[in-house]
Amino acid sequence: MGSTSVVAEAAAKLAASFKGQVLQPADSGYEDARKVHNGLVDKRPALIARCHGVSDVVAALDLARKLGIEVAVRGGGHNVAGRATIDGGVMIDLSPMRAVGVDAKRKTARAQGGATWADLNPATQEHSLAVTGGVVSATGIGGLTLGGGIGWLMGKYGLALDNLRAIELVTADGKVLQVDKQSEPDLFWALRGGGGNFGIATNFEFDLHAVGPTVVGGPIVHPIEHASDTLRFFRDATQSLADEQILFAALTHAPDGSGTPVAAMVTCHCGPLAEAERAVQSIRQFGTPMVDGVGAVAYEQLNTALDASFPKGALSYWKSHFLTELSDGAIETMIDCFARCPTPMGQFLIEHLHGAVTRVGVSETAFPHRKEGYNFLILAQWTDHADTTACIEWARETAKLMQPFFAAGRYVNYLDDDETGDPVRAAYGLNYRRLQQIKAQYDPTNVFRMNQNIRPLA
Numbered sequence: 001m002g003s004t005s006v007v008a009e010a011a012a013k014l015a016a017s018f019k020g021q022v023l024q025p026a027d028s029g030y031e032d033a034r035k036v037h038n039g040l041v042d043k044r045p046a047l048i049a050r051c052h053g054v055s056d057v058v059a060a061l062d063l064a065r066k067l068g069i070e071v072a073v074r075g076g077g078h079n080v081a082g083r084a085t086i087d088g089g090v091m092i093d094l095s096p097m098r099a100v101g102v103d104a105k106r107k108t109a110r111a112q113g114g115a116t117w118a119d120l121n122p123a124t125q126e127h128s129l130a131v132t133g134g135v136v137s138a139t140g141i142g143g144l145t146l147g148g149g150i151g152w153l154m155g156k157y158g159l160a161l162d163n164l165r166a167i168e169l170v171t172a173d174g175k176v177l178q179v180d181k182q183s184e185p186d187l188f189w190a191l192r193g194g195g196g197n198f199g200i201a202t203n204f205e206f207d208l209h210a211v212g213p214t215v216v217g218g219p220i221v222h223p224i225e226h227a228s229d230t231l232r233f234f235r236d237a238t239q240s241l242a243d244e245q246i247l248f249a250a251l252t253h254a255p256d257g258s259g260t261p262v263a264a265m266v267t268c269h270c271g272p273l274a275e276a277e278r279a280v281q282s283i284r285q286f287g288t289p290m291v292d293g294v295g296a297v298a299y300e301q302l303n304t305a306l307d308a309s310f311p312k313g314a315l316s317y318w319k320s321h322f323l324t325e326l327s328d329g330a331i332e333t334m335i336d337c338f339a340r341c342p343t344p345m346g347q348f349l350i351e352h353l354h355g356a357v358t359r360v361g362v363s364e365t366a367f368p369h370r371k372e373g374y375n376f377l378i379l380a381q382w383t384d385h386a387d388t389t390a391c392i393e394w395a396r397e398t399a400k401l402m403q404p405f406f407a408a409g410r411y412v413n414y415l416d417d418d419e420t421g422d423p424v425r426a427a428y429g430l431n432y433r434r435l436q437q438i439k440a441q442y443d444p445t446n447v448f449r450m451n452q453n454i455r456p457l458a
């Protein structure tokens with residue numbers, strides 16, 4: 001890192017033409033700006049460049065290059081591994097860049113690189129349109145889309161990245177490229193799954209689809225004593241879902257603060273309402289739920305329903321793996337492990353992937369996880385630093401005990417920062433080598449390495 005006075009001098013020069021704000025550690029606003037979603041991440045950048053447009057992004061990148069210091073790029077700041085920030089480097093903060101424009105006639109939307117789903121969903125829903133997005137609205141469209149994009153609409157419309165038309169990208173050498181299938185086919189392929197490895201996405205253009213404004217969805221909650229039956233029912237129900245319906249399961253805690261452990265399912269059906277009501281009947285009729293929150297709901301509202309369970313600043317540690325299958329053994333092991341959960345904010349989530357997301361070829365985009373099946377997430381979340389060791393140990397121990405049920409693939413967007421082995425190579429499988437080649441072409445010196453890093457092919 002350059003000395004403090006060199007950085008200060010460079011920051012002053014940058015600020016002269018910068019449209020946004022350049023923050024150093026002593027500046028007011030710095031403490032707030034350096035925070036990301038995960039309260040466990042406590043990094044102190046030498047500079048935070050809060051960009052207001054593409055020229056700010058180019059200038060901030062140029063400054064980092066001249067100073068010879070590392071960069072991190074912040075979209076929504078939700079990455080659990082804290083890849084949006086960096087000790088002693090430049091945080092290129094896109095969070096002031098959140099403008100969204102919808103072309104209802106063409107059914108497309110453009111969103112700046114720092115927008116969140118809370119910015120994009122309401123804008124598209126004004127026209128009863130939507131694109132697959134994250135299930136928690138504060139998540140950035142940037143990191144989520146570049147790494148994949150699992151959400152309520154993926155059975156019908158694929159992942160967020162399957163709906164990309166184009167990206168405006170600032171590359172490692174400061175060029176601004178319009179990237180789409182025709183103009184930069186290799187780069188466009190790599191951006192759809194390769195995360196922040198290839199540049200800074202300042203604008204995304206998505207295809208939109210007719211959705212809502214009312215869909216049928218919500219949670220259905222059973223006593224934890226019925227967890228085994230609930231998860232078996234979930235497994236059976238996921239065998240015959242229509243593309244329009246997504247069903248996830250969770251072992252979690254009642255959101256009323258009582259700490260009561262529960263087994264839950266949560267669903268969304270984006271098809272015609274009568275059809276959707278019929279499709280969710282069997283889920284609603286199973287067992288004797290403590291809470292049946294499934295019903296007609298605004299799509300926009302469903303996408304904020306889980307927000308309160310993931311408050312900003314909570315301490316988080318995640319593990320996630322695809323499962324080979326949701327076997328009885330996997331179910332019983334999960335239930336045993338959940339019984340030892342040391343935090344009332346901890347949960348296991350099982351995401352089921354099917355439909356459109358699985359009809360894209362493994363190598364059609366960089367995102368290779370195209371098989372119907374289950375992704376298992378261990379979501380340790382707590383608020384008291386005194387609980388950190390117990391919560392992290394629980395997550396690690398669970399991952400160890402669940403290991404026999406794990407498939408090889410990993411979803412990059414859920415990786416934490418202490419993974420062993422080579423999780424990024426494992427995450428991309430057969431696509432990793434092509435990604436390395438494209439990385440060598442567009443970022444040979446690995447400027448963009450504060451991410452789930454793809455090493456440029458030597």
Ligand SMILES: Cc1cc2nc3c(=O)[nH]c(=O)nc-3n(C[C@H](O)[C@H](O)[C@H](O)COP(=O)(O)OP(=O)(O)OC[C@H]3O[C@@H](n4cnc5c(N)ncnc54)[C@H](O)[C@@H]3O)c2cc1C
Nearest residue numbers: 075076077078079113134135140142143144150196201451
């Ligand atoms: C509470 C919660 C809910 C989630 N729900 C979902 C979900 O429903 N579906 C799902 O698929 N994932 C989900 N995720 C995971 C999410 O996809 C990742 O955390 C993702 O990295 C978040 O993107 P972000 O822009 O908010 O993150 P950031 O932390 O800002 O960035 C993450 C990575 O992406 C890079 N990046 C971000 N924006 C850009 C950009 N514009 N250009 C270039 N690089 C960029 C960053 O440099 C960093 O490496 C969730 C995460 C959390 C914490």
